[in-house]
Amino acid sequence: MRFLLTIGVVICTAYTTYAQRTIDPYHYSIEKNIRVAKGAVVSAHPLASEVGAMILEQGGNAVDAAIATQLALAVVYPGAGNIGGGGFLVGHLKNGKNIAIDYREKAPAKASRNMYLDSAGNAITQLSLDGHLAAGVPGTVAGLFASMKYARLPFKKLIAPAIELAAKGYVITAAEARDLNEAKEQFIRLNTAPTAFVREEPWKAGDTLFQPELAHTLALIRDKGAAGFYQGETAANIVAEMKRGNGIITLADLKNYQAKERQAVAFPYKKYTIVTMPLPSSGGICLQQLMGMVENYPIAKWGFHSPEAVQLMIEAERRAYADRANFLGDPDFVKVPVKRLTDKKYLASRMQDFVPGKAGSSEITKAGVFPESEETTHLSIIDAEGNAIAVTTTLNGHYGSRTVVGGSGFLLNNEMDDFSVKPGVPNMYGLVGNEANAIAPHKRMLSSMTPTLVLEKNQVLYSLGTPGGSTIITSVFQTLMNTLEFGLTAEEAINKPKFHHQWLPDQVMVENDFPESTIRALEQMGYKITKRGAIGRSEIIKRDPKTKQLEASGDHRGDDSAAGY
Numbered sequence: 135m136r137f138l139l140t141i142g143v144v145i146c147t148a149y150t151t152y153a154q155r156t157i158d159p160y161h162y163s164i165e166k167n168i169r170v171a172k173g174a175v176v177s178a179h180p181l182a183s184e185v186g187a188m189i190l191e192q193g194g195n196a197v198d199a200a201i202a203t204q205l206a207l208a209v210v211y212p213g214a215g216n217i218g219g220g221g222f223l224v225g226h227l228k229n230g231k232n233i234a235i236d237y238r239e240k241a242p243a244k245a246s247r248n249m250y251l252d253s254a255g256n257a258i259t260q261l262s263l264d265g266h267l268a269a270g271v272p273g274t275v276a277g278l279f280a281s282m283k284y285a286r287l288p289f290k291k292l293i294a295p296a297i298e299l300a301a302k303g304y305v306i307t308a309a310e311a312r313d314l315n316e317a318k319e320q321f322i323r324l325n326t327a328p329t330a331f332v333r334e335e336p337w338k339a340g341d342t343l344f345q346p347e348l349a350h351t352l353a354l355i356r357d358k359g360a361a362g363f364y365q366g367e368t369a370a371n372i373v374a375e376m377k378r379g380n381g382i383i384t385l386a387d388l389k390n391y392q393a394k395e396r397q398a399v400a401f402p403y404k405k406y407t408i409v410t411m412p413l414p415s416s417g418g419i420c421l422q423q424l425m426g427m428v429e430n431y432p433i434a435k436w437g438f439h440s441p442e443a444v445q446l447m448i449e450a451e452r453r454a455y456a457d458r459a460n461f462l463g464d465p466d467f468v469k470v471p472v473k474r475l476t477d478k479k480y481l482a483s484r485m486q487d488f489v490p491g492k493a494g495s496s497e498i499t500k501a502g503v504f505p506e507s508e509e510t511t512h513l514s515i516i517d518a519e520g521n522a523i524a525v526t527t528t529l530n531g532h533y534g535s536r537t538v539v540g541g542s543g544f545l546l547n548n549e550m551d552d553f554s555v556k557p558g559v560p561n562m563y564g565l566v567g568n569e570a571n572a573i574a575p576h577k578r579m580l581s582s583m584t585p586t587l588v589l590e591k592n593q594v595l596y597s598l599g600t601p602g603g604s605t606i607i608t609s610v611f612q613t614l615m616n617t618l619e620f621g622l623t624a625e626e627a628i629n630k631p632k633f634h635h636q637w638l639p640d641q642v643m644v645e646n647d648f649p650e651s652t653i654r655a656l657e658q659m660g661y662k663i664t665k666r667g668a669i670g671r672s673e674i675i676k677r678d679p680k681t682k683q684l685e686a687s688g689d690h691r692g693d694d695s696a697a698g699y
């Protein structure tokens with residue numbers, strides 16, 4: 135061990151102004167909850183949050199900080215931070231404009247509808263999860279450059295901390311050491327070249343992880359822009375890696391990848407406006423459906439975690455996920471009836487067969503009819519000018535496909551598993567889909583990522599989001615209900631135990647510490663309850679509408695940490 139890792143939890147109660155910030159990759163601490171006066175960043179790793187806060191202090195805006203934080207996460211949080219994956223950025227700018235940038239991965243040109251089926255037509259799900267063939271064409275680097283339109287500082291400044299962290303190394307936390315050790319066999323099996331993540335002896339907290347190849351790739355991106363990734367040496371390394379491992383991404387796939395600016399989903403909920411991600415994320419539409427389905431019930435009166443409130447939310451979740459499975463897919467490929475799916479009358483009609491005190495059934499509740507490793511990571515940022523950003527980004531599974539591009543040092547995603555590999559066959563999150571999300575060349579796979587902002591009187595009130603695969607949407611929904619309806623603090627709202635229903639399988643998952651009395655009441659109504667570990671790892675920032683002070687909180691379920699000034 136080269137340096138001692140200091141991991142502590144510091145809860146600041148006073149508003150804090152930090153002295154000029156330096157990033158020390160060998161000594162850092164986790165700050166779960168901070169209150170600051172100007173700008174705040176919260177992400178899955180303390181060093182990445184520190185990088186974002188440093189950029190804010192140096193005069194960058196929330197978009198600058200989001201770019202720098204994502205690049206730092208690609209180094210210090212390899213399980214989900216990435217340049218080999220994809221993501222979504224949602225923002226509300228001080229001029230009142232909402233933005234949504236889509237840098238979701240795409241299916242390669244050689245992808246085909248039945249590429250993960252055997253000759254008898256059975257799904258070989260491991261193929262869409264492990265190794266080279268599981269990877270979609272990465273979108274993150276294109277997304278970072280698309281975001282530069284709203285940034286203020288030069289890209290070179292934003293990428294510099296990530297290059298330094300990769301080249302000089304940083305000490306890993308106990309959680310990272312555990313995760314790397316658990317994935318060791320897979321890293322060995324799914325790689326064709328040595329990777330920085332595998333070594334003879336087990337990793338332990340305080341060890342230093344060096345990533346010289348990743349530092350080199352980041353330097354190419356710094357010097358050549360997006361072409362430093364999608365063309366030249368890096369692209370050649372990706373294609374060579376594909377050839378060694380029977381993957382199908384080509385030079386043309388990489389050169390042709392483009393991020394897209396989309397129109398953010400924005401809908402009213404009582405006195406608030408919710409701003410979130412449109413398709414190809416299902417998150418925004420499902421969140422609008424969920425909130426629309428519960429809006430007219432006296433949920434606040436029923437109370438937080440009361441059987442009545444939880445049951446209502448479960449039944450809304452059942453209906454939204456049934457629609458998700460049937461109707462949602464890449465809007466560039468399929469016609470999705472977004473207006474009808476989010477119409478208030480339609481949402482009210484979906485709840486007509488809701489019976490308080492009695493469990494519904496996913497056999498009976500189908501998609502609506504009209505005359506369709508849970509690893510990902512989220513970061514939230516609000517700056518001193520009132521610009522707010524929410525970014526959710528992913529490799530899909532933990533460490534994605536677990537394949538590192540030889541010579542370039544970054545992990546590739548396994549996002550192809552987010553397509554419906556065969557109608558009715560569940561993906562790794564147990565989600566089923568159909569035609570709308572079938573594989574096609576160049577198509578974006580459906581996502582659940584739900585980076586979200588809450589506005590009140592056109593001023594940002596919250597920036598929030600979470601990883602968690604299919605549980606992302608229900609976690610964001612619950613965090614919003616916890617704050618806007620049940621009056622919990624931001625910190626409580628993300629940390630309290632969560633529950634999840636996704637239509638199929640017809641069961642309610644609850645975190646292990648979910649209140650037993652509510653579980654018993656739900657069982658009496660006829661629900662099948664399954665206990666499980668953590669649901670989501672949320673990040674949240676609240677901006678006080680009067681004082682403009684910020685409260686940033688990182689989820690207690692991981693190394694999540696806040697920084698600000």
Ligand code: GLY
Nearest residue numbers: 530581582583603
């Ligand atoms: N890979 C998780 C999602 O995009 O929903």
